Amino acid sequence: MEKEKQVLVVFPHPDDEAFGVSGTIASYIESGTPVTYACLTLGEMGRNLGNPPFATRESLPKIRKKELQDAADSLGITDLRMLGLRDKTVEFEDDGELTDRISSLIQELTPSLIITFYPGYSVHPDHEATARAVVRAVEALPVNQQPKLQCVAFSNNCVAELGEPDIIHDITPVQDKKIAAMKAHRSQTEAMLATWAEKLEVEDPELLGWIQKERLWTYQWPEK
Amino acid sequence: MKPIERDEVQRAIDTFAKRDVFLHLETTNGAYASHHDESFFSAGAYIRNAKVQYEHGKIVGDDPYRVGLKLEIGWVYAEGLNHFEIDEQGRLLLAGLDSTGKLAVALQISLQPFE
Numbered sequence: 001m002e003k004e005k006q007v008l009v010v011f012p013h014p015d016d017e018a019f020g021v022s023g024t025i026a027s028y029i030e031s032g033t034p035v036t037y038a039c040l041t042l043g044e045m046g047r048n049l050g051n052p053p054f055a056t057r058e059s060l061p062k063i064r065k066k067e068l069q070d071a072a073d074s075l076g077i078t079d080l081r082m083l084g085l086r087d088k089t090v091e092f093e094d095d096g097e098l099t100d101r102i103s104s105l106i107q108e109l110t111p112s113l114i115i116t117f118y119p120g121y122s123v124h125p126d127h128e129a130t131a132r133a134v135v136r137a138v139e140a141l142p143v144n145q146q147p148k149l150q151c152v153a154f155s156n157n158c159v160a161e162l163g164e165p166d167i168i169h170d171i172t173p174v175q176d177k178k179i180a181a182m183k184a185h186r187s188q189t190e191a192m193l194a195t196w197a198e199k200l201e202v203e204d205p206e207l208l209g210w211i212q213k214e215r216l217w218t219y220q221w222p223e224k
Numbered sequence: 225m226k227p228i229e230r231d232e233v234q235r236a237i238d239t240f241a242k243r244d245v246f247l248h249l250e251t252t253n254g255a256y257a258s259h260h261d262e263s264f265f266s267a268g269a270y271i272r273n274a275k276v277q278y279e280h281g282k283i284v285g286d287d288p289y290r291v292g293l294k295l296e297i298g299w300v301y302a303e304g305l306n307h308f309e310i311d312e313q314g315r316l317l318l319a320g321l322d323s324t325g326k327l328a329v330a331l332q333i334s335l336q337p338f339e
Contacts (some may be wrong), residue, residue: 016278045250045252045270045327046327047252047254047327048326048327049225049319049325049326049327050325051324051325052308052325053225053319054319056225056284056309056311056317056319056321057248057250057317057327057330057332058311058315058317058332058338058339059311061339088255088270119257123255123256123259124255125255125257126255155259156262157258163284191324191325203265
């Protein structure tokens with residue numbers, strides 16, 4: 001991994017960081033690079049409430065806030081920002097205000113790298129709106145002051161249209177931290193992780209490959 | 225939340241009748257439904273803190289249940305409800321959870337606005 005001065009991670013939901021880039025985050029932190037995680041919502045509208053349910057629609061935000069803090073702790077993130085928006089409403093916020101929130105983070109932290117979703121290829125409307133806001137905020141900077149922008153994509157058409165990811169991080173050395181981060185988001189991941197237990201036991205290559213190889217695409221600016 | 229007990233829910237619905245109440249009503253297939261199955265038509269609706277007064281309300285059906293609230297000049301209803309809780313703030317939280325525990329519908333009634 002290239003050495004970075006400061007990394008800024010921007011996602012809308014607690015657990016968005018866990019699956020795609022938590023190993024990358026842990027690797028940067030282990031190498032001494034400060035990482036700030038800005039999480040826009042508390043995932044208030046998550047459909048998983050436990051099975052049998054241990055949460056309600058109203059208690060879920062408090063539970064997910066705690067899970068987010070636990071996940072951040074397990075990765076070593078000491079600068080966690082919760083931006084206070086509401087799940088599934090990000091795309092309906094005022095675009096300019098949303099851009100300003102991201103711009104002020106960039107101004108404060110002057111990150112050398114920003115990690116977010118890839119606009120157009122990240123499925124959930126909140127992912128898309130977050131990604132667009134980050135792109136707008138970076139675009140507003142003079143070119144020589146723009147941080148690198150690396151994106152998570154997982155729509156069904158992402159490889160066909162973007163090509164293979166140009167950045168693949170092998171995060172095997174911090175795999176345990178990644179699994180701890182995923183486990184921390186218990187309300188959302190418990191059922192899925194239960195199905196993994198056996199596969200992890202027998203070191204299923206497909207699952208381990210998915211966990212150990214984190215895939216990112218460098219954002220391609222549209223030609224002007 | 226626990227499986228709906230119809231009489232208890234009916235009593236709670238009755239206590240909120242003819243008063244200003246705040247409603248949360250939501251239906252959802254989840255944001256990934258069309259990602260996992262591209263032929264799936266995803267639809268849902270959401271309203272939070274609608275201030276209404278209902279003349280009467282009723283829970284009907286036999287797990288899952290339906291709840292309808294008759295307003296002075298309109299209606300509110302939800303179907304597919306199977307779990308409930310009266311929380312520490314006295315709010316009636318009704319939800320429909322699918323076979324894997326995922327929320328598909330919610331109808332909630334409170335005397336104070338939801339956060």
